[in-house]
Amino acid sequence: MKRFLSLALCASLAILSACNKSPESGSSNASGGKKLTIALMPKSKGNAYFISCKAGADEAAKELNVDLLFDGPTDPDPAKQNEIIENWTTLGVDVIAAACENKEGISTALKKARSKGIKVVTYDSDANPDARDFFVNQATPEGIAETLMDEAARLTDSEGEFAIITASLTAANMNEWRKHIEARLAEKYPKMKLVDTKPCDDLKDKAQAEATNLMSAYPNLKLIMAICSPAVPGAAEAVKQAGKTGAVKVIGLGLPSENRKYVHEGVTQSVVLWKTKDLGYLTIHAAADLANGQLKPGAKEYNAGRLGTLKIEGDSIVLGKPFIFNKDNIDQFDF
Structure with missing residues (x-):
């Protein structure tokens, strides 16, 4: 009997603790409970461009308290991208964010993920429009x-x-x-x-x-x-x-x-x-808000954390205009 009472007391305390948990302590998905898992795919994970994107993605993931998975081919390989997306679909991640090497080839795998209830955004390089919810576009x-x-x-x-x-x-x-x-x-x-x-x-x-x-x-x-x-x-x-x-x-x-x-x-x-860290940061913000229902089709603007309000053109969230780095200004940037 003492053992039963002790277990019951522990269970009650756990329930009370969960009820009193601050809403700021973690991000939740659209169903309202668990921490989001966002899977981010580069074209090739050794490319310095995508390493810089990941730095911004890590920043956003920490800010939003979401779990971030990062994986992709060593070199550009559409078949390997498809294989990784299949694995993420089986795993049941909340959102897949992919930079697409082959537009047609990857779209079939992404559509399968969407059919399983997984949200999909693309960034850097798009898939077919019916294979994703939004495209995070570095520039037009x-x-x-x-x-x-x-x-x-x-x-x-x-x-x-x-x-x-x-x-x-x-x-x-x-x-x-x-x-x-x-x-x-x-x-x-x-x-x-x-x-x-x-x-x-x-x-x-x-x-x-x-x-x-x-x-x-x-x-x-x-x-x-x-x-x-x-x-x-x-x-x-x-x-x-x-x-x-x-x-x-x-x-x-x-x-x-x-x-x-x-x-x-x-x-x-x-x-x-463009600022590649900002591209990664924006991608994770958009992915999280898409899963949480805060980013919806038809929106004309999107507020992306420290980036402020950005334009949405159709189903493309536009980071901004290209920037020209030259001898006069290149030392001002460290990415």
Whole structure:
């Protein structure tokens, strides 16, 4: 009897403790009880771009008191992304947030996750619209493409040959950027010519090799535009080793930290990007509020913690406009 009374007392105390628990002590999902689990997938987890995104995601996860899972392929691999999403679906996470390497390929896996009640957001690179709830967009494709193309034109006096180095020929976001780059080229810069586009598989060394080959194949090449983050320092190293600093300009989408030395040496003229930590931070905020029912279809604005109020265009939450890092300002940024 004493043992029974002791157990009953412990159970009562546990119930009272739970009832008195402060609502600020943990985030809850839409069903109102357990701590949220958000699974964040990069295109490749060794890429410094996505490591920087994760730093912002970690900040938001701590702020919101949610559990964050982070996993992805070592190198861009659509099949591996699908495999990881299948595992997360079986595990029953609350939200999947994915940067999609192959738009079509990943959408089937994401739709299956949604059919199981899992919320889905994409970031950096989108899936098909029916495979996710919202896309967390670092900037509009048009804004990114126009910034890159206009900067390339400025540096080449709007004439001559240039080439693009991309991560892969299947990367959905980069294919969208290229489409708008080519449209801007055709509309505004008739004396410029895009001579080639080469993939580097998100690898700096391969980007360096491709840039070397491009300079050999096109001796009149005036600029290399690298549209994935490892390709910018890769292309810069190729130009530097070829002794063509200044003769072949380098611009691209990359991190200030990876390109600072090349910018100061005059090898790379401009780095275009957004604040990657903010992209990761925004993604986790959106994922949590989607699960909690605070972010709903049809919303026109979204309040994302320290980022304040952001615009929603359709089902895309837009972080902001691209920013140009150059010799004058690059030392002001540490990511």
